Amino acid sequence: MSTLSNSTNIFWQDCQVGRPERQKLLNQKGCVVWITGLSGSGKSTLACSLSRELYTRGKLSYVLDGDNLRHGLNKDLGFLPEDRTENIRRTGEVAKLFADAGLICVASLISPYRRDRDSCRAMLPDANFIEVYMNMPLELCESRDPKGLYKLARAGKIKGFTGIDDPYEPPINCEIEIKHDNGVCPTPTVMAGQVVTYLEKKGFLEH
Ligand SMILES: Nc1ncnc2c1ncn2[C@@H]1O[C@H](COP(=O)(O)OS(=O)(=O)O)[C@@H](OP(=O)(O)O)[C@H]1O
Numbered sequence: 666m667s668t669l670s671n672s673t674n675i676f677w678q679d680c681q682v683g684r685p686e687r688q689k690l691l692n693q694k695g696c697v698v699w700i701t702g703l704s705g706s707g708k709s710t711l712a713c714s715l716s717r718e719l720y721t722r723g724k725l726s727y728v729l730d731g732d733n734l735r736h737g738l739n740k741d742l743g744f745l746p747e748d749r750t751e752n753i754r755r756t757g758e759v760a761k762l763f764a765d766a767g768l769i770c771v772a773s774l775i776s777p778y779r780r781d782r783d784s785c786r787a788m789l790p791d792a793n794f795i796e797v798y799m800n801m802p803l804e805l806c807e808s809r810d811p812k813g814l815y816k817l818a819r820a821g822k823i824k825g826f827t828g829i830d831d832p833y834e835p836p837i838n839c840e841i842e843i844k845h846d847n848g849v850c851p852t853p854t855v856m857a858g859q860v861v862t863y864l865e866k867k868g869f870l871e872h
């Protein structure tokens with residue numbers, strides 16, 4: 666789908682209550698925490714754990730999970746490269762709106778193509794896009810296989826599965842990398858703590 670605008674004669678409408686006012690109200694700064702990685706790498710687990718940790722600290726977040734968005738906003742999209750690109754573009758636009766609302770928006774999608782993630786980064790002031798890479802080996806993700814999808818992909822029953830017969834392009838310069846140690850992954854609480862520490866250090870958890 667083209668990203669060029671088809672609308673003409675349109676004007677930006679400003680409001681007296683803007684991002685600074687909302688951020689002051691919430692005592693936090695809006696941003697996008699973009700979690701990328703293979704299926705089964707722990708994206709949703711981190712997103713939920715992070716959201717819970719922020720909630721206990723009185724900070725407002727919202728999780729945009731790839732699987733969930735594909736039940737509604739993105740239900741017309743499949744897994745062809747162009748569909749994934751449109752999936753990421755739409756999610757990036759929604760995430761940008763949530764960040765503008767003053768929320769810490771946590772997007773967890775495979776988002777396998779570097780160019781698509783970089784396009785989302787380009788929608789925001791650079792510091793407000795925090796890319797988190799779930800650097801987990803395919804073998805670990807495949808051994809977890811909570812939905813049985815790797816098994817189906819290996820059997821040729823799902824075509825174009827990320828990591829099997831569709832590429833995953835790891836980030837080159839992500840803000841946060843979640844690493845395993847000999848196939849052992851940090852606990853969800855530890856992973857969330859790593860992100861919270863970053864947000865704190867960069868001043869997102871205060872106004
Ligand atoms: N072909 C193929 N490749 C990868 N994943 C597949 C595929 N078909 C279905 N699924 C399921 O869809 C979930 C990924 O959706 P995303 O929107 O995150 O994917 S993408 O960012 O557009 O690539 C993904 O969820 P997670 O396992 O949570 O990553 C899978 O459950």
Ligand SMILES: Nc1ncnc2c1ncn2[C@@H]1O[C@H](COP(=O)(O)OP(=O)(O)O)[C@@H](O)[C@H]1O
Pocket residue numbers: 702703704705706707708709710711809811850851852853856
């Ligand atoms: N840090 C972790 N330690 C142990 N198991 C994990 C961890 N993170 C995720 N898991 C498990 O791995 C599986 C895949 O995690 P999930 O968050 O659904 O991955 P994704 O969203 O990337 O597909 C789930 O069964 C989950 O419980």
